[in-house]
């Protein structure tokens with residue numbers, strides 16, 4: 001592993017001179033203190049506190065994965081659910097390509113349902129061509145070429161649709177659904193339900209291309225209104241019409257969760 005020492009050395013040097021400045025300031029402030037011991041003890045504590053603050057900040061920064069292009073992301077591998085067809089609007093395919101490119105830009109690997117049909121093929125090919133890892137999880141019954149097309153990247157064959165979903169969920173640290181049919185909706189809803197039940201705490205994002213999912217989101221609101229969905233649980237899924245904004249929303253959610261804010265899930269489980 002290569003370590004670049006130069007920027008660190010410079011940074012540490014500047015922190016040390018800052019500590020020295022604090023030492024001098026605290027010593028002069030306390031020169032009228034009862035004993036010199038109190039003054040030096042105070043300055044020692046100030047230095048330790050400063051150092052501690054500096055290292056905590058450093059740890060927080062390194063926790064975020066910094067991309068070559070300066071973008072920061074918290075996700076290493078995202079599971080994408082999307083149509084095995086391309087849909088009627090060109091915007092659906094454009095969104096699938098955009099999502100693939102965004103994953104590559106952010107150096108995020110892909111987990112998906114395997115195969116190259118429809119939007120699934122567009123996302124997976126883009127991510128694969130961009131040099132990120134692609135894991136396709138496909139049930140034995142869907143493996144034949146005439147059903148799912150070419151397989152892309154690493155392929156994991158599973159017994160059935162149930163195993164596929166749990167394998168996909170296990171291998172990803174977030175989920176994004178693009179427009180799709182029953183299969184996509186079922187996968188999306190299952191991940192939302194698993195989050196609600198505390199089976200996972202991974203973010204679930206919905207790419208609402210051209211408002212495709214407006215009526216589904218309205219149905220979720222209706223579920224809250226009619227008392228079938230908890231208010232907090234309504235926010236398990238975050239949605240946006242743009243890929244960039246969706247990533248931002250999911251990252252903010254994740255950061256808040258990691259910073260110890262009570263997640264919606266915890267609010268539901270421990271009201």
Ligand SMILES: CC(C)=CCNc1ncnc2c1ncn2[C@@H]1O[C@H](COP(=O)(O)O)[C@@H](O)[C@H]1O
Pocket residue numbers: 080081082083084085112113114115117120138142147148179180181182183184185187
């Ligand atoms: C029999 C048939 C239509 C096969 C199409 N070929 C498929 N190959 C791989 N995964 C699929 C296929 N159809 C559905 N899926 C799964 O269901 C989702 C897409 O279903 P849909 O097109 O939205 O509803 C995908 O995320 C994928 O996990």
